[in-house]
Amino acid sequence: MTYPTYESNIPVVMRFMIDLRMTGMCWIQVDKRSCVQPQINASNCQIEYEVSYKSIYCHPPEQEWSRIPPLRIMSFDIECISESNAFPEAEKDPVIQIACVLVKFGQSEPYSRCVFTLNSCSPISGTTVKSFDCERKLLMAFTEFVNLSDPDFVLGYNILNFDFPYLLDRAKSLNLDEFDLLGRLNNFRTRAKDTIFSSKAYGTRESKLVNLDGRIVLDLIQVIQRDYKLRSYSLNAVSSHFLNEQKEDVAHSMIPDLFRGNDDTRKRLALYCLKDAILPLKISDHIMCLYNYIEMARVTGVPFNYLLARGQQVKVISQLYRKAKEDSYFIPALKVEASDEQYEGATVIEPDKGFYNVPIATLDFASLYPSIMMAHNLCYTTLLDPKTISAYNLKESDYTITPSGDYFVKPHIKKGVLPIILEDLISARKRAKAELKKETDSAKKACLDGRQLALKISANSVYGFTGATVGKLPCIQISQSVTAFGRQMIELTKEEVEKRYNVMNGYLHDAKVIYGDTDSVMIKFGSNSLEEVMNLGREASTFVTSKFIKPISLEFEKCYYPYLLINKKRYAGLYWTKCDQYDKMDTKGLETVRRDNCRLVQTLVDKCLRMILIDRDVEGAKEYWIFF
DNA sequence: GGCGTCGAGCAT
DNA sequence: GATCATGCTCGACGCC
Numbered sequence A: 001m002t003y004p005t006y007e008s009n010i011p012v013v014m015r016f017m018i019d020l021r022m023t024g025m026c027w028i029q030v031d032k033r034s035c036v037q038p039q040i041n042a043s044n045c046q047i048e049y050e051v052s053y054k055s056i057y058c059h060p061p062e063q064e065w066s067r068i069p070p071l072r073i074m075s076f077d078i079e080c081i082s083e084s085n086a087f088p089e090a091e092k093d094p095v096i097q098i099a100c101v102l103v104k105f106g107q108s109e110p111y112s113r114c115v116f117t118l119n120s121c122s123p124i125s126g127t128t129v130k131s132f133d134c135e136r137k138l139l140m141a142f143t144e145f146v147n148l149s150d151p152d153f154v155l156g157y158n159i160l161n162f163d164f165p166y167l168l169d170r171a172k173s174l175n176l177d178e179f180d181l182l183g184r185l186n187n188f189r190t191r192a193k194d195t196i197f198s199s200k201a202y203g204t205r206e207s208k209l210v211n212l213d214g215r216i217v218l219d220l221i222q223v224i225q226r227d228y229k230l231r232s233y234s235l236n237a238v239s240s241h242f243l244n245e246q247k248e249d250v251a252h253s254m255i256p257d258l259f260r261g262n263d264d265t266r267k268r269l270a271l272y273c274l275k276d277a278i279l280p281l282k283i284s285d286h287i288m289c290l291y292n293y294i295e296m297a298r299v300t301g302v303p304f305n306y307l308l309a310r311g312q313q314v315k316v317i318s319q320l321y322r323k324a325k326e327d328s329y330f331i332p333a334l335k336v337e338a339s340d341e342q343y344e345g346a347t348v349i350e351p352d353k354g355f356y357n358v359p360i361a362t363l364d365f366a367s368l369y370p371s372i373m374m375a376h377n378l379c380y381t382t383l384l385d386p387k388t389i390s391a392y393n394l395k396e397s398d399y400t401i402t403p404s405g406d407y408f409v410k411p412h413i414k415k416g417v418l419p420i421i422l423e424d425l426i427s428a429r430k431r432a433k434a435e436l437k438k439e440t441d442s443a444k445k446a447c448l449d450g451r452q453l454a455l456k457i458s459a460n461s462v463y464g465f466t467g468a469t470v471g472k473l474p475c476i477q478i479s480q481s482v483t484a485f486g487r488q489m490i491e492l493t494k495e496e497v498e499k500r501y502n503v504m505n506g507y508l509h510d511a512k513v514i515y516g517d518t519d520s521v522m523i524k525f526g527s528n529s530l531e532e533v534m535n536l537g538r539e540a541s542t543f544v545t546s547k548f549i550k551p552i553s554l555e556f557e558k559c560y561y562p563y564l565l566i567n568k569k570r571y572a573g574l575y576w577t578k579c580d581q582y583d584k585m586d587t588k589g590l591e592t593v594r595r596d597n598c599r600l601v602q603t604l605v606d607k608c609l610r611m612i613l614i615d616r617d618v619e620g621a622k623e624y625w626i627f628f
Numbered sequence B: 001g002g003c004g005t006c007g008a009g010c011a012t
Numbered sequence C: 001g002a003t004c005a006t007g008c009t010c011g012a013c014g015c016c
Helices: A135-149 A159-173 A220-227 A235-242 A252-260 A263-287 A289-300 A313-326 A368-375 A386-391 A417-438 A442-467 A476-500 A530-545 A599-613 A618-627
Strands: A012-019 A027-029 A046-053 A055-057 A072-080 A095-104 A112-118 A128-132 A153-156 A192-199 A203-210 A216-219 A354-356 A360-365 A399-401 A407-409 A512-517 A520-524 A554-567 A570-576 A584-588
Touching (some): A072 A135, A072 A263, A095 A135, A095 A159, A112 A135, A112 A263, A128 A135, A135 A159, A153 A263, A159 A192, A159 A203, A159 A216, A216 A289, A220 A235, A220 A289, A289 A313, A313 A417, A313 A442, A360 A530, A417 A442, A476 A512, A476 A520, A570 A599, A599 A618
Parallel strands (some): A153 A216
Antiparallel strands (some): A012 A046, A095 A112, A354 A554, A360 A520, A360 A554, A512 A520, A570 A584
C-alpha cells in the first residue's frame, strides 16, 4: 500500500485485502466527500476492495474482536536432496518432503500436523502422513493444503530465502502452472521478488519478498535477527537459546541415504522435517512476536508486513500522517538531499574509573527525548525563525529559545503535533500497563504487554526520525534542540546533586557523580548502607525532577554494589533494586556482552567478574586470569 | 613501538 | 527507491 501525496485526476485503482485485526485500518476515503466504511466480513474480519481512491485514513479499531474466530497459523519446512551432496538446486534437485503444522492463535498445541513425502513412509502418531509417487503431486498437495486450511499467517525458518523460492522455482521447472496460487486473491500468483533492504540501524540485508496475498508471511529468522542479538542465527542455535531444545539429530549428508532407505528411515527424515516446522511455532509462541507485531501494526497504523520488510521511519511517518489528517495539516513532500552534516549528540560524563566497594545509586530520566519534546513543545509545526517572530509580533514569553539557538512557540500559542502524538503514545502506554496489572488471562496479558512495548518503541523513535537526514521529513532544529536540552539537563543534574548532598549541608559524606551517559547519572553518596543510599537516591530524584518542566522526570532505578567502572560505556556491577538480595550481575560494553571475540574470552572475563563482584575474591580472579 | 584511520559492536 | 540518531572503545591494519 502506498501513501498518496496529492490529489490526482487519474483515478488510482487499487485492490485491498486488509485484515482489520492487524492494522486497525477502518476507513477508506474514496474522494473528498465520501468516506466509506468498508463492509467487514464478520466471519473472518477481512475486507476486499477495489477502489479508485484519493487517500486512506487509518484509526485504531474500536470493535470488539473477541467474537471473531481465532487466526490460523501455519508453519512449514521442506527437505530436498541433491545428486552429489552439494547444495540443492531447484532446476534439477527434487523436493522430497514437506511438513506443515497448523495452530490457532493463542494456543500452543497444534490442531493439525501433516507430512507430505515422496515414496512410502511409516505412520507417525498424531500426524497425517501422505505419500506420493511423483513430485508434481506432492507439490500440488501442498498448494491444496494451504488453500483448504486457509491460514492467516505462514511461518517458517528462512522460508523467504530458501523454502518459498525453492518451491516456486521447482514448480516452474516442472511446469506446474497452478502451484503458485497460494494466496487468498484469485488471480494473484505468488512470486519471490529480490529486495535489498538497507538501513543505518539494521544494516544492509538482501532478502526475497514472497507475496501470499491475504496471508501474512513471517520468516522467523528475520524476527530474531531484528529483535535479538545472538552469536548464531541457525535454527538449532536459536531453539536451544530460547527453548533449550535442539533439532532432530540428522546430518545433511545423511538425508539422501535416509530417503533412499526404507519406510522407517523415511519416517526418521519426516520426523526431522516435522520438528523443523514445529520449532518456529514454539519459538514464536515463546517470544510472543505475533502479539508484539500485531500491536505494533495497530499502534503505528502500518500494514503488518512493513514491520519486517521496512525500517523505522515508515512507522513514524504513518503516525504523523494520521495525526496531521485529524488536525488538517499538509505534510510537504520534501526532496531528500543527502547531507553529511552531523549535529551534536549526547554528553557522556568523564568516568571516575575504578572499583567501588560502596553502593552506587543510578538515576535515569524516564524517556528523556520524548519528554524533552513534550516539555518544550518541539515540533515541525511550532518551529519559528526571527522573521516569523516579528511578523506575528510574538513576545518573549510566547516562545522558547533552545540551548542550540532555535525558536519554538510555547503551547499556549499553539501545541505541536509531535508532542500530541507523544502524549497519546505515553498515556496509551500507561493505560496498557494498568490493564496489564489487572489482567489474569495469559493471552490478553501477552497482547497488552506487546502493546505497551510497541508504544514505548514508537515514542522513542520519533526523535531519531527528526534527525534522519536521509529521511522523509528531517528537521535538524528539532533533533539538535533535543540533544542540547539533554546535555544541559545531565550537567545540571550533576551540579545540583553535588551541590546539595555534601558535608556542608549536614550530610555525612560528599556525594560525587562518578559517571553518566545521555540520560543517566551514577552517584556515589559515600555511605556503606544500601538502604541509606537507596533512600538518598529516591530523594535526589524527586529533588532534581522539581527543577524541570513537566513531564520531565528523573527516577531512581537501582544501585550497583559493588561497581567496577572500567571506562566510558564499559562497566559491571551487582544490580540491586531491593535491599535484601541483588537481582543480577549487570555488564555493559565488556567482552562478555560483545559477540566479536571467541567464547573463551567471554567465559574467562565472565568468570573473573563473578569472582570479583560476587565472591569478592580479587586475588583469586588474578590467579585465574594468569592461569590462562 | 607509537601514531593515525577505519569499522564493528556496543551504550544510550 | 529506500534507509531512526550520536558517542565511544577497541582491535586490526598500514606506515615509518
